Structure formats: C-alpha cells, structure tokens
Amino acid sequence: MFGILGSIRRSWSSTSSAKTSFKNSLSCISRIFFGPLPKDSKWIKPGRLHYIENDVEKHADIIKTMDGVVVLLYNISRKKLIFVRQFRGAVYQGIYSGQNVEMSKGEADLEKFPPDIGITLELCGGAVDKDKSLAEIAKEEVLEECGYEVPTKSLERVLDYRSGIGTSSSAMTLFYCEVCDGQKVSEGGGVDDEEIQVVEMPVEESNKLVEAGAVTNGGPSCLMGLLWFFLYKAPKVS
C-alpha cells in the first residue's frame, strides 16, 4: 500500500533509498530552489500580533492565509473513498529543513531529497478564493480535481475547524459527499497546470490509513475525515 502513497517523512536520511521509497511520481520535477517571500504573495501574509495579558505584553508571529474547504468523497458504486495526490512545496520544505526553523535557501539537493518526498495524500479541496458559498466552491473542486459532477445539495457539511492554530488559523470546512459512477464526467486532475492524481481506494484499505503508525504525508483534514467516516458512515454504507 505504501508503495503508492509513501509513508511520512519527518526527516530524510541521505542513506534512504530515494529511488525505491516513492513510486508513481506524478510529474517530472527537475529542479527545486528556495527564495524569499515576495511582499505581494497572493497566498500568505506574515505579521506579528501584540497583546497584553495580565499586564504582560506578549506577541504572536502569525501568517494570514485563505480559508479552505475539503471534501471526503465516497463512491457508492464501487465502495471506494477518493483522495488526491499532489506535490506540496510546503511539505517538501518541511521535510527538507527538518527541525531547523530557518527557511531553506538556494538550490535543493534532489539526490538527497527527491521531489517525491513532497507528495501528499489528501482529500479533494481548495481555497475559499471566490465570492461563492462554501458548498459551491467544494462542488467545483470535486469536478476539477476528481471529475465528478455533483449537486451542491449532496454535499453534507460535517465539521468546521481551524488549521495551523499556532500560526495561521485558517477556517476549514469538511464536507462529505457520496458519488456514483454515473456522475463521473471527466478524469479530474486539476485545472491549468495543476498535476493532481486521483486515487480511488477500497474502504478496507483506507481504514489502514488511520491505524497507528500508518500515517501518510497527508494533513489533519484527511486523517480527521477518515476517522469521522469510519466512526459515523462506514457502519451504514460499506
């Protein structure tokens, strides 16, 4: 199973077998290099919040980022959960720099740190960057990334929570949506130059993703969605 998903890397050892640990690369990443954040970044804005608590002045170094939606998709025709895999620069950087809080600089050593270490397994989703309802944004992401055309009413709002509460605290919304083969209208894979791979995984196999130790390079949204599914949905639908 972990041939396709890749197991989590907290750090990367140069003695690790780079070529065999990750299979099924999504795309060809030939070069990775690190640079400073431009002030006009559309995606993140860093800042410092000051506050006085019990007469003591304190501060929090924070990052403003966009809110997001994620969708746990379940194909009822084939009893499969649907995930997406993609290269995430932040994950690559996190593994590359390890415990070091400094941002990496310059050219990445792709021999020691192959690009595939930055590939995640995630729920379909995206940023709340349009003036539309959360369900409409979720519906669009389901179509763009996974190729299923679903009505907004089939998106069940499950949980609202915050990610990265120590630094960014963006508001996230998890939806659950059942789909069938008849709703599959395209391959998915993202829009423009996105390189997203759709992974349809049998329920029994997905269950292993939340077993102790079987953590993937995925975020808490994916793990939390899976836990919710196995607690509340799987007993009824699988």
Ligand SMILES: Nc1ncnc2c1ncn2[C@@H]1O[C@H](COP(=O)(O)OP(=O)(O)O[C@H]2O[C@H](CO)[C@@H](O)[C@H](O)[C@H]2O)[C@@H](O)[C@H]1O
């Ligand atoms: N940090 C970034 N830097 C440069 N380009 C970026 C970017 N994040 C997204 N993009 C670009 O925007 C495209 C579309 O993004 P999406 O709306 O699908 O959001 P994504 O799933 O990347 O999550 C995004 O938005 C959600 C909600 O904020 C976050 O949780 C998640 O970390 C974030 O990547 C990506 O393919 C990429 O080109």
